[in-house]
Amino acid sequence: MKSKSGRYSVYIKPLFCLVDLLILNFAINFFEVNIANYTLFSLYTSAIWIILSFKNEFYNTERYSKIIQILASIIRQFLIFALILYAFIGFFKQPGISRFEMGKYLISIIVLITFFKFLIRFLLLKYRKVFGGNIRRVVVIGDNKKINQLIKLFNTRQEFGYRFQKQFCVKEESFDLESCFDYIVENEIDEVYCSIAELSNNQLKEIVSFTDNNLKILKFIPDNKDIFTKKLIFNYYGYVPVLSFREIPLDVTLNKFAKRSFDILLSLAVLIFILSWLTPLLAILIQFESRGPVFFKQKRNGIDYKEFYCLKFRSMKPSNSANQATRGDDRVTKVGRFIRKTSIDELPQFINVLKGEMSVVGPRPHMVKHNEEFLQRVDKFMVRHFVKPGITGLAQVSGFRGEIETQQDIINRVKYDIFYIENWSLLLDIKIIVLTVLNAVQGEEKAY
Template sequence: MSTSKAGAATSIRRRRRLLKNHESLVALFQLAADVVLASLLMYFLTQLKFDDFPSPYRVLTVLSAFGLWFIYSSNGVYRRFSGYLKGCLRLTSSWALLMLLLALIGFVTKTSEIFSREILLTWAFSVLILQNASFCLVSYLSKKYKENFGRHLPVLVIGTGSVAEHLVDSLNKNRWLPDKVIGCVKSLESDDTLTVANTRVLGGLEHIRNLIKEHDIRRIYIALPMKASEHIEGLNIDLLDQNVDVIWAPDIFALNLLNHSVREVAGVPLISLNESPLTSSKVSTVMKGVMDRSIAAIALIGLSPLMFWVAYKVKQSSPGPVFFKQDRHGWDGKVIKVWKFRSMKLHAEENGEVKQATKEDPRITDIGRMIRRTSIDELPQLINVLQGTMSLVGPRPHAVAHNDYYSDKINAYLARHRIKPGITGLAQISGYRGETETIDKMEKRVEYDLAYINNWSLGLDVKILIKTPMSLLAKDIY
């Protein structure tokens, strides 16, 4: 091939999309059906009560339709199937999030009073029940259709390691894909002791051509560790004449990832290994900010009597200011002032070292011990949320001195700053509140913080906020 022809071929290849959209038609149908169902039910209920479809209810219906489509799509309500119960829970939490956002919009715009509570409550619960019933019915019918009429696609997986095992499990459980895993093939890099659960290891690479003919294989997944990536090109070339689809499942999980994702720019596939969730999804960031500030404003108003009482008791407990402001690292490592009720007597740190509070710490006042145990001392951080320096949910901000100490002792410790710090977080509701007197405890807190960043969604924020009051009953907070 001449140089000009080779260049033209390369140009043509670059213009093709390398990342394809594999959205399920059934999932899209379910999503569209739920939007129509919610809209029709609102119309039916208003007709029953008013014999009309008033303008405010039309606006609410349109907002609900757009919100439902966005939230359900973002949370992947119908894109993955892990059982009827988990599917219903995922659907319910997404619907609850939509209702919360609509309630916040009504509160902020002062329009909630113009709606009939009877209609709204009936509508909210009826739609939820009908959506769950529809989900279970469509899931059952699609499962039966796949079992009885679906065309199975015989599949081989090259690899016998952890990535191959996870891939096989995911393919077998995915109700949308026709792929049926026949077995696995050991690669040159495979360890003979490794096996894939519930799947046969049919042989090595030297047997792959015979296996393709014997089982009429139509698709092959390459699930090899990163160290074996040099063999992938040779495997692809060797399989070109076999009339099979060859798909590479790179073992990027062997790396220390943070909010990883895959996208494309001008036809070039890009794998984000380390990215802040607050920069990768602008729409979700705006929605998180709106939710944070709305709830913080409502909470400050509702909790103001308690906060005034605590401020009075703190002022009486010992000389000093009511509030304690400490330098802590925030989003992208910027130093912020974090507000708290003062729970200790005024004291000087020895050698400038910030010492964490311990059990029976003489520096803690009587009111301080109570507000620390119940986390009431953290309530002024609602002001930080209104300022935009903190979020309601996120990794807890640590003192600058603690960050300097732990940053070179715990792997990826500073990666927790890739998202705004929060008043509460996944680590806190999982039992890692209070003193972290050992490296192991801090490592577990960081592990949960990174898990939160990797799985961040508005639904997860709502779940953590709901669970936070129960976590306040912990006995190990000083």
């Protein structure tokens, strides 16, 4: 299984944000605003800017976004920022601040941020067109007016960074979905665009299943055919309407940054205040009951199906068997039974989180051999690998943790994982963590 390549450019949007923060903090030095505490002002404006950008999705402009959309986003951002900026005077009781100089500072940052936003965007468009960087390989399935308009846009607007590879004509007698799928895999295609009008419902289901299970992005050229009940995401590429089947909040760079920051802070807290003293104590107890390593590591599949070593405190006697523990398993030690019941054995995975291999909350990673098995048994199983795996997850706090005893267990787990992926928020992560701690204190039936 190959992971998707070049799907997202994680450094572009943070670059925009960094430039804006530098402008906010350095421009103030050129005006006689008479601020008593520049450090406080800098922290205040930076924090407000980041929060507003997050709420207004200020940096969520796409490669195909129109200039009018960007200008509307800038106006919305600064209208709110201006009010909060002047609130600094009353909130921190600094009547000596010059309102006039503050106004000049505000106008200057509006001009500078707008200028650099369009400058970086212009340079990025040129980079895609001239040097062929930051590209996504695409194929289209269908042959009609809108499809041909889209292909023309891909070929003429190279600054968008889409590289058209092949068109599959459904109406031709030689058309075969399996050959189409083979081409997509062999040529490492990133995105698939389909004409809804030309495909049967069964063919659409096959395409949806294939793209989900192979980590490809699927988008539709819409018509009036009713194929899905869920809300689709609607965008324009030039004048061509395009629908995206699945929206993943963690593909948004600011969301990804917020989650990563939360992961790092929580992991450091656990390592410093819990694992620093708990690890030596558990090491003595584990070694006392059965000789062997304190930690147990096992290959798991993470984001983009990449393999990594998942860490745990060893809870079983050393054995050549790599099978998952089952109810009444005699390999589990007395100490192991306790730390598994309370989920303490999972705490070393905070090291995996710091390394960037896992997140605190996300779909639980399975053993590699189990993934290969579930991939064949459960449709859309691969969707779980669009995000980093977690120490805990929505499925686990909803009663689907531990051993997979029936087919329905894994189906339900995947259902909850996909819901989490499509509805992520930081508040949902916090809720899952709280429920995990409560379950650990109470003990869980399937934690054996």
